Amino acid sequence: MGRLYVVATPIGNLKDITLRAIDTLNEVDFIICEDTRKSKILLDTYQIRKEMISYNAHSETKKIPFIIEQLLQGKSIALISDAGTPCISDPGIRLVNEAIKRNIEIIGIPGANAATLALSISGIPTDSYVFEGFLPQKKGRQTKLKELSKEERTIVLYESVYRIEKLLKELSVYMPNRYIVVWRELTKMFEESWRGYPFEILNQFSLKTIKGEFVIIIAPKKWKENFR
Incomplete structure (x- = not known):
């Protein structure tokens, strides 16, 4: 029986890949990825020549x-995402669960993750936190925000360029007094961060064109900036 490797890849800077990940990608029979065009950039950088199979939420x-059948026939397969650790706000959970049901060995190859990186450099308490990933785009979004406004722990969110200003406006309503840190394009050339309260950061956003992917760290309910 084959093995399914869940392999973390860089979230921006292509140098942020482990030696073990490179070895694994070179050794497997083929690689499952979200977007073959994006993954090809990484694989070409490290001269990894393997067949790729697109695999996404759709x-x-x-x-x-098909993938399970290949594993049962003894093939070794690597699952990667466009960026970061697979199955964390990315497709892959269903495949992993199906592999577990079939007693297929699953091996994790750790590496980059935007949430843990942002937490580590936020200056906000990380001893206890809740990871929410992307909030619902429409249905259930306001309900989720109301729930999170009562959360005592640090909160980690992901957001796209299309909804970041909307999110800041919502945080200004539901969590106006909670200190936040917003990171844009972590590890990339134009990495940028903002610190303050939601309305303060929203005002800064209105002064420039903002692009990229975002990680938002929301401080614990009872934590204040001057506690540092």
Whole structure:
């Protein structure tokens, strides 16, 4: 029986890949990835020549039976995402669960993750936190924000360029007195961060064109900036 490797890849800077990840990607029979065009950039950088199979939220139901069959036949397969650690706010959980049901060995190859990186350099308490990833885009979004406004621990969110200003406006309403740190394009050339209260950062955003992917760290309810 084959093995399924869940391999973390860089979140921006292509140098942020482990030696073990490179070895694994070179050794497997083929690689499952979200977008073959994006993954090809990484694989070409490290001269990894392997067949790639696209696998995303829209195709996973159709692709899982084929992948499982390959594993049962003894093939070794690596699962990667476009950036970071697979299955963390990314497709892959269904495949991993199906592999578990079939007693297929699953091996994790750790590496970059935007949430843990942002937490480590935020200056906000990290002894206890809740990771929410992307909030619902429409249905249930306000309900989730109301729930999180009562959360005592540090909160970690992901957001896209299309909704970051909307999120800051919502945080200004639901959590106006909670200190936050917003990171844009972590590890990339134009990495940038903002610190303050939601309305303060929103005002800064209105003065410039903002692009990229975002990680938002929301301080614990009872924590204040001057506690540092």
